[in-house]
Amino acid sequence: MTNSNTDDVEETGAGVAVADASEREEAADPEIDIEALENEGDIAADYIEGLLDIADFDGDIDMDVEGDRALVSVVGATLDELIGDKGEVLEALQELTRLAVHRATGSRSRLMLDIGGFREGRRRALSRIGAEVAETVKKTGEAKPLEPMTPFERKVVHDAIAAAGLRSESEGEEPYRYVVVYPAD
Amino acid sequence: MLEEALEHLVKGIVENPDDVQVRAKRLRKGKVLEVRVHPDDLGKVIGRNGRTAKALRTVIGSLAGGRYVRVDLLDLHEVR
Numbered sequence: 001m002t003n004s005n006t007d008d009v010e011e012t013g014a015g016v017a018v019a020d021a022s023e024r025e026e027a028a029d030p031e032i033d034i035e036a037l038e039n040e041g042d043i044a045a046d047y048i049e050g051l052l053d054i055a056d057f058d059g060d061i062d063m064d065v066e067g068d069r070a071l072v073s074v075v076g077a078t079l080d081e082l083i084g085d086k087g088e089v090l091e092a093l094q095e096l097t098r099l100a101v102h103r104a105t106g107s108r109s110r111l112m113l114d115i116g117g118f119r120e121g122r123r124r125a126l127s128r129i130g131a132e133v134a135e136t137v138k139k140t141g142e143a144k145p146l147e148p149m150t151p152f153e154r155k156v157v158h159d160a161i162a163a164a165g166l167r168s169e170s171e172g173e174e175p176y177r178y179v180v181v182y183p184a185d
Numbered sequence: 186m187l188e189e190a191l192e193h194l195v196k197g198i199v200e201n202p203d204d205v206q207v208r209a210k211r212l213r214k215g216k217v218l219e220v221r222v223h224p225d226d227l228g229k230v231i232g233r234n235g236r237t238a239k240a241l242r243t244v245i246g247s248l249a250g251g252r253y254v255r256v257d258l259l260d261l262h263e264v265r
Contacts (some may be wrong), residue, residue, distance in 0.1 A: 047197045054190045055248055081247045082251040088245045092240035099229075099237065 022171040027028070032068045040101050040111050047100040048074060048093070060142040066112065072097070083118045090115050091150065112152075113167040123156050130160025133181050137166060141183045169176070187254060191218055198237070199226040204261055215253025218245065221224055224260045231258060 041063035052059050052074070059079060064071040074082070083090045094113040101109035114120060129146075137144050146157065154170050157179045161168040167182045188207045196202040201223035210217045222230055231238045242256045259265070 050193045050197070051190060054186060054193055056186070081250065082244075084243070084247055092243035095236070095240045096194055096198060096244065101202070103198050108205055 018095050032065075034065055037065045037068070037070040037104070038063070040105065040109050041065070041072055043101045044070065044072045044109075044111055044113065046059045047097055051093075053106045055081075058062055068110075070109070070127060071114065072111065074116065079116040082115050087122065087150070090118055091152075091169045111148065119152065126153055126156040127160045130157040131164055133157075134161050134164030135168050137181045138164075143183065144181045145171070146179045146181070148172065148178045150175075151177075154179050187245055187249055190248055191220060191241065191256065194241060194244065195220055195222065199223065199229055201226055206261070211249060212253070212255070215255070217255045217257055219257045219259060219265075220227055221259050221261045221263070224262065227258065227260050 045061045045063055057079060059074045060076045062073045062075060082093060097113050098109045098111055101111055133144055135159055158168050161181050166184060168179050170177050171180055172178050188209050189242055192205060192207045196205045199205060199222055204223040206221040208219045210219060238258055245254055
């Protein structure tokens with residue numbers, strides 16, 4: 001996969017380790033340890049399931065491996081309290097879940113947590129926005145900054161821009177960091 | 186339920202889960218959940234720039250559904 005986003009370098013330099021991790025390139029590691037990722041998924045599922053039981057939420061947990069990261073999705077119930085208005089509760093839970101995995105395995109996890117299809121919906125909407133902005137920039141030939149987004153959202157947009165053959169970069173500081181789309185040179 | 190949820194979330198991320206204690210105290214306008222952890226784990230539950238503490242408060246606040254709940258993170262031996 002080719003992708004010209006430069007978040008890796010910039011954000012590592014700025015020491016924003018966690019934001020950096022969730023935007024890192026998918027194809028960074030040529031040898032993906034599926035078993036280790038499935039183990040991460042199991043630990044994460046136990047952690048989340050325990051919370052669902054305590055809070056008396058119904059919900060099934062699906063586990064998957066997507067690229068080089070484990071994906072754990074909670075589906076099938078009204079889960080708004082676990083998502084939050086803008087996904088802020090989901091982000092918090094993902095962060096805690098990664099820490100739980102780290103505690104159990106000893107290595108940093110880039111596990112992705114989705115609840116009630118929130119991330120999937122955001123991903124689809126942002127891919128569409130990315131494709132539309134790419135078209136606009138191709139027509140006008142002018143760089144275009146987007147709204148501030150979370151690391152996950154920027155990653156989706158960077159991918160959509162790269163797929164359209166353009167270059168994009170993240171600028172600004174968290175939590176106002178945003179993507180700028182550049183015309184082809 | 187909130188105490189139990191918080192205890193579960195914290196126990197999952199510390200090195201000494203058996204030392205985790207959560208106690209609820211009533212306030213006039215809500216409640217405080219006092220979480221006590223092993224001294225070695227205090228940094229872990231607070232996190233860099235308070236990130237982990239913030240994540241815990243975000244989740245508990247949402248589960249509380251609008252009621253005021255304060256989350257205090259303390260070392261096991263801290264006296265209050």
